Structure formats: C-alpha cells, structure tokens
Amino acid sequence: MMETIVFVISAAMVLGGGLGVVLRSHPVHAALSMVLALFGVAVMFVSQEAHFLAAVQVIVYAGAIVVLFLFVIMLLGVDAADNLRIEPIKVQRPLAAIAGIGIVGLVSAAIIAARDDLRVRGAGLQIPSETGDGDANIKQLSENLFRDHIVAFEVTSVLLVVAVVGTVLLARRPGKGGAARQRGEQIEEPVAP
Amino acid sequence: MLVAAVLFGIGAVGVMVRRNPLIMFMCVELMLNAVNLTFVALSKRLGDINGQTTVFFVLVVAAAEVVVGLGIIVAILRRRPGATADDISVLKG
Numbered sequence: 191m192m193e194t195i196v197f198v199i200s201a202a203m204v205l206g207g208g209l210g211v212v213l214r215s216h217p218v219h220a221a222l223s224m225v226l227a228l229f230g231v232a233v234m235f236v237s238q239e240a241h242f243l244a245a246v247q248v249i250v251y252a253g254a255i256v257v258l259f260l261f262v263i264m265l266l267g268v269d270a271a272d273n274l275r276i277e278p279i280k281v282q283r284p285l286a287a288i289a290g291i292g293i294v295g296l297v298s299a300a301i302i303a304a305r306d307d308l309r310v311r312g313a314g315l316q317i318p319s320e321t322g323d324g325d326a327n328i329k330q331l332s333e334n335l336f337r338d339h340i341v342a343f344e345v346t347s348v349l350l351v352v353a354v355v356g357t358v359l360l361a362r363r364p365g366k367g368g369a370a371r372q373r374g375e376q377i378e379e380p381v382a383p
Numbered sequence: 384m385l386v387a388a389v390l391f392g393i394g395a396v397g398v399m400v401r402r403n404p405l406i407m408f409m410c411v412e413l414m415l416n417a418v419n420l421t422f423v424a425l426s427k428r429l430g431d432i433n434g435q436t437t438v439f440f441v442l443v444v445a446a447a448e449v450v451v452g453l454g455i456i457v458a459i460l461r462r463r464p465g466a467t468a469d470d471i472s473v474l475k476g
Contacts, residue, residue, distance in 0.1 A: 204420075211409050224409050231416050238427045240435050243442075247419075250442055255412065255449050262453050263405060266460045327435075334432045335439065346443045353447035357454035 196237050203230030221259045228252045242328045404456050408449070415445045 203226055210223025228251045235244035335343060419438045426434025 208413050211406065211413060217405050220406050220409055224412065227413060228416060231420055234420060235423055238423050240423045240426070240438075243419075243423060243435055243438050246439070246442055250446055251412070251416070255446065258449060258453060259405065259409065262457060266457065330432050331435055331439070334436050338433075339436055339440075342440060346440060349444065349447050353450050357450050360451070360454040361457050 193237060196233065200230045200233035200237065203227065203233065217263050218260065221256055221263065224259070225252050225256050228256070239327060242331055404459070408452055408456070412445065412449070415441060 205227075207223045207225070207227025207230060210226065211220045214220045214223055228247065232244045232247040232252070235241075235247055419441055422434045422438045422441070426432065426438075
C-alpha cells in the first residue's frame with residue numbers, strides 16, 4: 191500500500207516534470223521542471239532499493255547538471271521566453287506527435303509482452319531492508335563495480351578528463367590577437383559593467 | 384517501467400519539437416533518465432546488480448556529455464546570439 195502511494199506520487203513528479211520541460215516556454219522554468227523530474231526518478235530509485243544510485247542521482251543530476259544548465263542560461267542571457275506558437279516547419283509537430291505516440295506504444299507493448307519472462311536470474315540483490323544491513327546495496331554495487339567492471343571504470347576516468355579538456359578548449363574565449371581575431375571574424379566583447 | 388517509457392517518449396518529442404538547443408539538451412537528459420529508471424527496475428526485478436552498475440556508467444557518461452554539449456552551445460551562441468537549432472544548418476559546406 192505504502193509502495194503504491196510512493197510510486198504514484200513519484201510517477202506524477204516524473205511525468206509532470208517531463209511535460210514541464212517540453213511545454214514551458216521559459217528556459218529557466220524548463221530547467222526547474224527538470225529538477226522535479228530528476229527528483230521523482232531519485233525517489234523511484236530509493237523505492238527500488240538502489241540507495242547509492244539515488245544519492246548519486248540527486249548529487250550529479252539535480253545538483254551539478256541542473257546548476258550547469260542554469261549557469262549557461264544566465265551566462266548567455268537566453269532567458270527570454272521563446273514563442274511556442276511559431277512553427278518553423280509546418281509538418282514537424284504532427285510528425286513528432288505521431289513518432290512520440292508510436293515510440294511510447296511500441297515500448298509499452300514490448301514491456302507488457304515481456305512481463306511474463308521477467309523472472310529472477312541473477313545472483314540476487316542484497317536488499318537492505320531484508321538483510322538488515324543498511325550498506326548492503328552499496329557494498330554489493332562496489333564489489334561488482336571494482337571487481338567485474340574495473341577496466342570500464344578506469345576508461346570513464348579517461349573520458350571525464352578528455353571531456354574537461356575538450357570543453358575548456360571549446361568554450362575558451364580567444365584573447366586579444368587570438369586565432370579567431372586574426373581570421374577577421376567578429377567576436378563579441380563582453381560589456382564592461 | 385511504463386512510466387519510464389512515457390518519460391522517454393516525452394523526451395523524444397521534446398527533442399523533435401523544441402527549437403531552443405538548451406531545451407533540446409534537457410530533453411536528451413530526460414531520455415537518459417528514462418533509460419536509467421528502466422535499468423534499475425529491471426535490476427530489482429531480475430535480481431542482478433549489473434543493471435545498477437550500468438546506471439552508474441550512464442550517469443558518468445551523461446555528465447561528460449552535458450559538459451561538452453553545453454560548451455558547444457556556449458560557443459555557438461556567443462558567435463550568433465539567439466541561434467536556434469535550425470540556424471546550425473549553415474554548418475553545411
């Protein structure tokens with residue numbers, strides 16, 4: 191009973207947030223709707239005994255990524271609401287609606303059709319509320335991560351370093367006499383306060 | 384899992400409909416979250432911790448992807464303010 195209530199509330203959070211991201215015309219509102227959706231997903235993680243992932247979800251997504259989005263919105267000053275009435279391409283919205291309904295329908299049908307095949311196959315999860323060990327999920331996840339997937343874990347660290355370096359190169363503002371200026375391209379100078 | 388499917392659909396429609404590159408990016412994040420939700424649900428259902436490990440990696444890759452994507456968006460919008468995704472078609476040679 192309790193599970194059902196939690197599920198319904200978090201599902202409403204997720205879907206409402208998702209619709210908010212798509213339908214709100216103001217980018218800041220869309221970002222805040224995304225926080226709602228991400229928190230709903232985190233609640234679902236908790237209710238499915240994935241405690242570590244729920245914590246990581248809140249920290250990484252709702253913390254870091256949304257703050258990054260808001261920073262970019264603020265930095266670029268694109269906080270003017272864009273008009274949703276204007277349709278740049280005429281047939282785009284009906285096609286997108288058809289494609290979206292089709293995707294949802296196909297995936298839902300696949301889930302419903304495969305429901306009977308979903309039986310426990312793995313070694314079994316250690317669920318904290320059953321084993322009485324509050325850290326059981328974290329222990330099992332870390333053993334799996336650092337024993338079976340250690341190479342992938344190291345590769346992700348390389349990926350992060352590459353991403354950071356690449357972003358610094360991309361977003362760097364060329365200084366005076368920089369390469370872009372020598373090519374005669376126009377660069378907007380920041381307005382001095 | 385049906386919630387995850389619907390969330391994925393919302394994200395996909397958002398990418399197709401919205402023209403603001405930032406919001407398209409948020410919709411991609413929503414799709415990634417839908418997949419994460421499915422992974423965790425299946426991990427619980429099948430009793431297999433590998434699903435949760437996969438979600439961990441998806442989170443890391445999503446973080447890296449957001450950083451790079453926002454860097455690109457900042458670079459584009461600095462060059463031409465108010466650009467939408469349609470304007471990037473000038474990239475074609």
